[in-house]
Amino acid sequence: MSVAATADPEVAGSLHARILSDISEKIMSGAWAPGHRVPFEHELTEQYNCSRMTVNKALSQLAKAGLIERRRRSGSFVRRPRSQAAVLEIHDIRVEVEALGLAYRYERVARHRRRSNGADLSLLELGQAGPVLTLECRHFAGERPFAHEQRLINLAAVPEAAGEEFLDIAPGPWLIGRVPWSEAEHRIRAVAADSRTAQALDIELGAPCLVVERRTWGAERPVTHVRFTYAAESHTLVARFRPSQG
Amino acid sequence: MSVAATADPEVAGSLHARILSDISEKIMSGAWAPGHRVPFEHELTEQYNCSRMTVNKALSQLAKAGLIERRRRSGSFVRRPRSQAAVLEIHDIRVEVEALGLAYRYERVARHRRRSNGADLSLLELGQAGPVLTLECRHFAGERPFAHEQRLINLAAVPEAAGEEFLDIAPGPWLIGRVPWSEAEHRIRAVAADSRTAQALDIELGAPCLVVERRTWGAERPVTHVRFTYAAESHTLVARFRPSQG
DNA sequence: TGCCTTAATATGTATATACATAATAATTGC
DNA sequence: GCAATTATTATGTATATACATATTAAGGCA
Numbered sequence: 253m254s255v256a257a258t259a260d261p262e263v264a265g266s267l268h269a270r271i272l273s274d275i276s277e278k279i280m281s282g283a284w285a286p287g288h289r290v291p292f293e294h295e296l297t298e299q300y301n302c303s304r305m306t307v308n309k310a311l312s313q314l315a316k317a318g319l320i321e322r323r324r325r326s327g328s329f330v331r332r333p334r335s336q337a338a339v340l341e342i343h344d345i346r347v348e349v350e351a352l353g354l355a356y357r358y359e360r361v362a363r364h365r366r367r368s369n370g371a372d373l374s375l376l377e378l379g380q381a382g383p384v385l386t387l388e389c390r391h392f393a394g395e396r397p398f399a400h401e402q403r404l405i406n407l408a409a410v411p412e413a414a415g416e417e418f419l420d421i422a423p424g425p426w427l428i429g430r431v432p433w434s435e436a437e438h439r440i441r442a443v444a445a446d447s448r449t450a451q452a453l454d455i456e457l458g459a460p461c462l463v464v465e466r467r468t469w470g471a472e473r474p475v476t477h478v479r480f481t482y483a484a485e486s487h488t489l490v491a492r493f494r495p496s497q498g
Numbered sequence: 499m500s501v502a503a504t505a506d507p508e509v510a511g512s513l514h515a516r517i518l519s520d521i522s523e524k525i526m527s528g529a530w531a532p533g534h535r536v537p538f539e540h541e542l543t544e545q546y547n548c549s550r551m552t553v554n555k556a557l558s559q560l561a562k563a564g565l566i567e568r569r570r571r572s573g574s575f576v577r578r579p580r581s582q583a584a585v586l587e588i589h590d591i592r593v594e595v596e597a598l599g600l601a602y603r604y605e606r607v608a609r610h611r612r613r614s615n616g617a618d619l620s621l622l623e624l625g626q627a628g629p630v631l632t633l634e635c636r637h638f639a640g641e642r643p644f645a646h647e648q649r650l651i652n653l654a655a656v657p658e659a660a661g662e663e664f665l666d667i668a669p670g671p672w673l674i675g676r677v678p679w680s681e682a683e684h685r686i687r688a689v690a691a692d693s694r695t696a697q698a699l700d701i702e703l704g705a706p707c708l709v710v711e712r713r714t715w716g717a718e719r720p721v722t723h724v725r726f727t728y729a730a731e732s733h734t735l736v737a738r739f740r741p742s743q744g
Numbered sequence: 745t746g747c748c749t750t751a752a753t754a755t756g757t758a759t760a761t762a763c764a765t766a767a768t769a770a771t772t773g774c
Numbered sequence: 775g776c777a778a779t780t781a782t783t784a785t786g787t788a789t790a791t792a793c794a795t796a797t798t799a800a801g802g803c804a
Contacts, residue, residue, distance in 0.1 A: 266786080266787065266788090267787080267788075268787075268788085279679055280679045280681075280717075281717045281718075282677065282678075282679065282716065282717055285678070286678050292753095292754065292755090293754070293755070294753095294754080302788075302789080303788065303789045303790070304755095304789090304790095305788075305789065305790085306787085306788060306789075308755080308756085308757095309787095309788095311755090312756090313562075316559075319679075322754095322755065322756085323754090323755080323796085323797080324753095324754060324755045324756070324795065324796040324797060325752095325753060325754050325755070325795090325796055325797035325798055326754075326755085326796090326797065326798075327754065327755080328754095328755085332678055333674070333678055333679060335587045335588060335589045335590075335593075336587070336588040336674075336682060337585045337586065337587050337588070338585070338586045338587075338588055338682060338684050339583045339584070339585060339586070340583070340584045340585070340586045340684075340737045341581045341582070341583050341584075342581060342582040342583070342584055342739070343581045344581075347581075428579070428582075431528065432528070432531070432532050432578055432579055433525055433526045433528065433565070433579060434526075435526075435738070435739060435740055436582060436584060436738070436739040437736065437737070437738050437739075438584050438586075438735075438736065438737040438738070438739070439734050439735070439736055440686060440708070440734065440735040440736075440737065441708055441730065441733065441734040441735070442688040442689075442706040442707055442708035442728075442730040443688075443706055443730055444705070444706045444730065458704075459690070459706075460688040460689055460690045460705075460706030460707065460730070461688055461706065462686070462687055462688035462708075463688075470528065471526075471527045471528055472527075482688075484687065484688040484689055484690065484706070487687065488685050488686065488687040489684075489685070489686040489687070490683065490684065490685055490686075491586045491683070491684040491686065491737075492681070492682070492683050492684070493588070493681060493682040493683070493684070494681050512756080512757065512758090513757080513758075514757075514758085538783090538784065538785090539784070539785070540783095540784080548758075548759080549758065549759045549760070550759090550760095550785095551758075551759065551760085552757085552758060552759075554785080554786085554787095555757095555758095557785090558786090568784095568785065568786085569766085569767080569784090569785080570765065570766045570767060570783095570784065570785045570786070571765090571766055571767035571768055571782090571783060571784050571785070572766090572767065572768075572784075572785085573784065573785080574784095574785085
């Protein structure tokens with residue numbers, strides 16, 4: 253979550269929010285360099301004329317956000333940032349397309365229900381074989397293909413998917429409606445379009461493409477593996493780093 | 499920050515941490531779907547046999563982490579996840595190369611100090627012209643070029659860079675030592691290698707490459723713009739989504 | 745001067761209490 | 775039955791107090 257104070261009517265002006273904001277501003281502006289000792293809690297209670305618990309609340313939040321580190325008896329110190337962690341927002345493809353001011357269209361290319369094989373087990377990180385659904389889809393921006401989707405759904409985790417044709421709804425939003433709080437790992441790389449991809453995206457064989465592979469876990473088991481392929485010129489991912497994130 | 503309880507000796511077993519962990523587990527497992535009302539604070543005080551402030555502390559953290567939303571008089575409700583926000587960790591290239599079990603080597607290709615032009619103003623989002631430093635570098639993994647770096651440093655923000663040759667130290671780690679808490683925006687896409695890139699990375703003209711462009715801000719002004727280009731087969735970015743992040 | 749013991753201190757966690765406030769529910773009057 | 779008013783209630787924020795505990799500083803002694 254963001255620690256930076258915003259014009260949020262809910263917390264604007266509350267004392268602990270002011271303390272939190274003042275201190276994070278000093279850190280992020282460089283006024284307090286890594287290693288600098290933040291004033292002791294009792295010093296801050298005098299400075300802000302408040303209780304120790306109010307100061308403690310603000311400092312605890314800064315610690316959780318990763319800006320400071322707290323050491324008993326020693327005090328609180330500005331941290332050196334860990335590896336920069338940029339937040340990459342993953343949107344439903346429809347949202348991405350419509351943000352470009354284009355009309356979105358979805359097309360199911362193929363759908364097969366079968367038993368998982370060795371490659372599937374590897375993609376989904378499954379321990380044992382079971383029923384899976386494979387889907388191949390295209391997402392259009394205006395008249396142009398925008399993304400090629402190749403997906404594997406673990407039917408043990410989402411049995412309902414067996415009864416869904418995915419003719420009119422893309423699997424991504426359908427799944428997020430059923431497994432809303434899931435974990436995911438994304439792998440992002442560049443590839444040269446193979447013949448299948450070239451045909452699906454209407455680009456030249458060997459053209460550069462951006463590939464985002466995502467594996468998703470629901471309640472302790474894998475739900476889906478999906479590979480999105482975008483033509484190089486049609487997609488840029490944006491990730492932002494704000495140092496207040498954990 | 500992560501809300502999920504870990505085997506952290508610092509907080510393991512503390513009551514508010516247990517409450518936080520229990521509730522986030524129910525949400526992430528799907529036991530409590532979006533829209534579900536979390537028990538009222540007074541109900542949780544009875545359930546955990548503790549004070550309202552302890553419960554409030556845990557619920558406030560869950561709210562800040564984005565898992566629940568709090569409404570006065572109404573209660574707390576499980577939220578539908580916003581767009582999934584995957585955390586993309588950006589490491590120093592040396593760390594990436596060494597994680598591959600390869601030897602890292604850095605080479606400065608070119609360095610120029612000059613006044614910013616129109617393209618620079620655009621890249622750095624500067625309002626007015628000033629002195630800049632341009633750098634072209636290569637990063638090697640073993641004997642192979644791993645990344646091609648083209649950088650622009652705003653000397654108004656980091657005047658010290660004017661006195662640094664960057665012969666033995668890459669600009670990235672040098673800058674993070676001086677502007678530790680900065681904000682950044684990354685743009686990730688696929689491109690076909692142009693002649694400069696092909697030569698720098700020792701790949702074929704037109705080969706697919708992964709490009710990560712990063713613009714960094716220090717204290718309210720831009721610090722640097724950098725474009726890293728990686729050969730397609732040498733680099734995969736990994737981003738992880740854990741729903742406890744804001 | 746160095747080591748051991750004791751005292752002091754800053755943070756960690758929790759509870760009790762208080763008041764504020766937004767929102768919901770109940771009551772009253774027409 | 776509906777609107778206005780009042781009461782109730784759940785969260786928001788803060789303070790006071792207490793005890794726990796890890797770490798640092800001070801003192802004594804050999």
